[in-house]
Amino acid sequence: MTVAIIGLGLIGGSAAIDLKKRGFASRVLGVDNNPLHEQTALRMGIVDECLPLEQAVAEAQIVVLAVPVGAALRLLPQVLDLVEQQVVTDMCSTKEGLALAVKYHPKRKRYVAAHPMAGTEHSGPWAALSNLFDSKAVILCDVEESAPDALALVRQLFATLNLREILMRSSHHDVHAAYVSHVSHAISFALALTVLAKEKDEKHIFDLASGGFASTARLAKSSADMWVPIFLQNRENMLAVMDTYAEQLGRLRQAIDAQDEQALHQLVAEANRIKRVLS
């Protein structure tokens, strides 16, 4: 099968590697508006050929959109305009805006909305990895809007990437994603800003970076190109979760300020319940 990957970054590149290696794709076509990404993906053997968008869609049986969510909002309707019987899916971190953008598109049934919950803080084809998606979750949204054959093919694609499937409405997806992924990035960015603003002598940050900071600040290395559109696309959920988060942080601050050992103990013990859901 010929697979077209639009967007040859970490996510698209990693998918390309395993779809080829595991036999789902006999030929992988790449599309990227950055010539350096195309050259790199070709040189790394991630794609077999790079083509203009129209030609790649025409030659593929399945098209995978793996671009930042702002670009996806513009590209998804364009891709569906080009589609005959091809199947289209995406790997974007927000789903509701995309759902609205193609709600009345005559080719809507050829599209299956998807979000594989995997990634690293690195970006670009250089960051692409085999096994990135293994045993992670993929959220498929609004599947009743897709044609059965399109859904079946997309399921096969994500099964090849060893992703566990979860079905959800796109609006529900965006609320969940705000809680478990998007707000984690916001608080990590804020932590980095806090430390960088204070510690002018960066030697010390580096030396002390073994106390849990590296874990919490890891996501702060994530790219603005990817995350700014996510925050804006998922704006209302983000604002709601950030407000809840600020309240919870305020409860901790209040207990520390009041030296209320008992309240603080209770809050931390409550937070420890996260053990039950994190391995």
Added chain:
Amino acid sequence: MTVAIIGLGLIGGSAAIDLKKRGFASRVLGVDNNPLHEQTALRMGIVDECLPLEQAVAEAQIVVLAVPVGAALRLLPQVLDLVEQQVVTDMCSTKEGLALAVKYHPKRKRYVAAHPMAGTEHSGPWAALSNLFDSKAVILCDVEESAPDALALVRQLFATLNLREILMRSSHHDVHAAYVSHVSHAISFALALTVLAKEKDEKHIFDLASGGFASTARLAKSSADMWVPIFLQNRENMLAVMDTYAEQLGRLRQAIDAQDEQALHQLVAEANRIKRVLS
């Protein structure tokens, strides 16, 4: 050499393992007010013998205090009361309160204040690990207050654990630790509280836990027994850093609310500078 470890948890247990294995200690004595910890440490071979505090201090050449900081405030003066020529060090995460607690103690020069910046979110002797401290940093505080022979022996102990040494005033240590370690734990606890409060259906949290959440929420598994005293001991620095942190989070929230793509891009790019100090 005989080493007494007071507190047989993750930190004391891990130190015991490598001090024995790497030949610094010929005999390791354990002290813990929890009989289950003592039994476990004995059964795991982490210590050679468990003794009451007085006897362990009397038989040791060096005493390592590895208890939560609240307990250390009470124990450190008691241990120094028992000391003749023995050397005493500690592995606590806050340093200024301890420094004040023994400032005028007649045996102050036998004590070397230390904080090895290493750990995991687990606790108890079950969590003890070989190599836990390898290539991490140890902060030695106010070293001019210690006798040269005491300092030399403690340096040898931490060199055995493969810790890189940094010298700092204890007050300075506590500010730095608030920024790079303590506040990371507070924001992780707040994240766990946020998600747990919202997501009653924990199945979904688990399923979506691959989107960066696991990394940011890892520290929320850390024990209340360890962290409540740290937050309270380092209260003023914590409050200051939490306020700065809330401001930075507010800047992100404001840019998202205003849909100010440029401001948001600038904030994330600024946060990305953390790459220079985190590997």
